[in-house]
Amino acid sequence: MSNEHPEFLWWNGEMRKWDDATVHVTDLGWSTVGAVFEGIRGYWNSDNQELYIFRLAEHLDRLAASTKLVRLALPYSREELTSVIAELVRLNGVQEDAYIRPLAYNANTSGKRFAQIGNESSLLINTHAMPSHLGTELTHTAKISSWMRISDNVMPPRVKNLSNYRNGQLAGFEARLDGYDTAFLLNAQGKVSEAPGACVMLMRDGKLITPDGTSSILESITRDALMILAREVLGVEVIERPVDRTELYLADEVFTCGTAAEITPVVNIDKYEIGTGQIGPVTRELGRVFEDVLRGREERFAHWRTRVESKQLATV
Numbered sequence: 001m002s003n004e005h006p007e008f009l010w011w012n013g014e015m016r017k018w019d020d021a022t023v024h025v026t027d028l029g030w031s032t033v034g035a036v037f038e039g040i041r042g043y044w045n046s047d048n049q050e051l052y053i054f055r056l057a058e059h060l061d062r063l064a065a066s067t068k069l070v071r072l073a074l075p076y077s078r079e080e081l082t083s084v085i086a087e088l089v090r091l092n093g094v095q096e097d098a099y100i101r102p103l104a105y106n107a108n109t110s111g112k113r114f115a116q117i118g119n120e121s122s123l124l125i126n127t128h129a130m131p132s133h134l135g136t137e138l139t140h141t142a143k144i145s146s147w148m149r150i151s152d153n154v155m156p157p158r159v160k161n162l163s164n165y166r167n168g169q170l171a172g173f174e175a176r177l178d179g180y181d182t183a184f185l186l187n188a189q190g191k192v193s194e195a196p197g198a199c200v201m202l203m204r205d206g207k208l209i210t211p212d213g214t215s216s217i218l219e220s221i222t223r224d225a226l227m228i229l230a231r232e233v234l235g236v237e238v239i240e241r242p243v244d245r246t247e248l249y250l251a252d253e254v255f256t257c258g259t260a261a262e263i264t265p266v267v268n269i270d271k272y273e274i275g276t277g278q279i280g281p282v283t284r285e286l287g288r289v290f291e292d293v294l295r296g297r298e299e300r301f302a303h304w305r306t307r308v309e310s311k312q313l314a315t316v
């Protein structure tokens with residue numbers, strides 16, 4: 001495997017050499033209007049020499065939901081894509097924490113109107129290294145963004161529709177230019193929605209609270225997993241409901257969560273210190289439980305892991 005990219009990717013039904021997978025320059029443009037994607041993580045367990053792909057079935061079901069909402073064909077079953085992804089990981093000899101990204105998009109859009117129904121669809125799946133930050137002392141500061149989160153009658157926030165991401169990107173730019181690490185976007189009702197590419201949870205009075213499914217959030221698989229782990233392993237009460245901005249300021253603990261974010265503690269919001277300004281005890285404990293699940297160091301949630309034995313191919 002080269003340092004910059006893996007040797008293979010999967011594109012429209014075939015494993016291809018990375019360097020051979022090219023599109024014509026005129027395909028730039030409308031191809032991304034209507035494109036949807038998935039972000040999936042694989043966690044390497046060096047003791048077992050196995051990669052564990054986290055909740056692959058749920059990610060592939062969401063890919064199907066995303067393509068359905070933007071009226072894009074996805075002519076592959078969950079089973080086909082499961083074996084394609086396992087094979088790609090094996091072929092690339094992945095032996096580290098990795099990100100797996102399926103991207104479905106309108107193909108051959110050159111010279112076509114962007115509102116054309118029934119455009120040809122393409123599916124690309126690639127992998128790259130993505131080290132975990134769980135167990136590190138990473139913390140973020142945040143601001144409430146001046147950008148509002150897209151709402152369900154504007155764009156479908158609950159799926160991974162590529163065009164949605166300008167919204168979070170603008171909020172992220174604003175936050176970093178203003179000296180913060182990330183942002184929280186409020187929705188059209190003025191309630192807390194999420195951070196760019198990550199959901200939000202807060203601890204207050206011993207309860208874990210997270211914006212509900214109609215708060216213009218993405219239907220996050222990590223959020224779902226953490227609600228289950230908090231309830232079933234930590235015995236913490238979990239409440240899904242609309243959340244006010246000042247509840248964030250007064251919370252004992254706040255963190256963002258998602259495939260990329262994993263669990264990222266937020267210790268300061270709009271210059272309000274959250275709790276003690278340190279990583280909170282529930283955030284820390286949930287992080288430990290979550291990491292054991294991801295790395296296959298427990299059996300109770302083994303059904304969330306797709307195991308791939310990945311051997312480094314001997315170089316000739």
Ligand SMILES: *Cc1c(COP(=O)(O)O)cnc(C)c1O
Binds near residue numbers: 168197221222
């Ligand atoms: C992917 C994503 C999340 C997190 O979802 P997971 O399924 O946990 O990865 C949250 N918000 C947005 C906008 C996302 O794209």
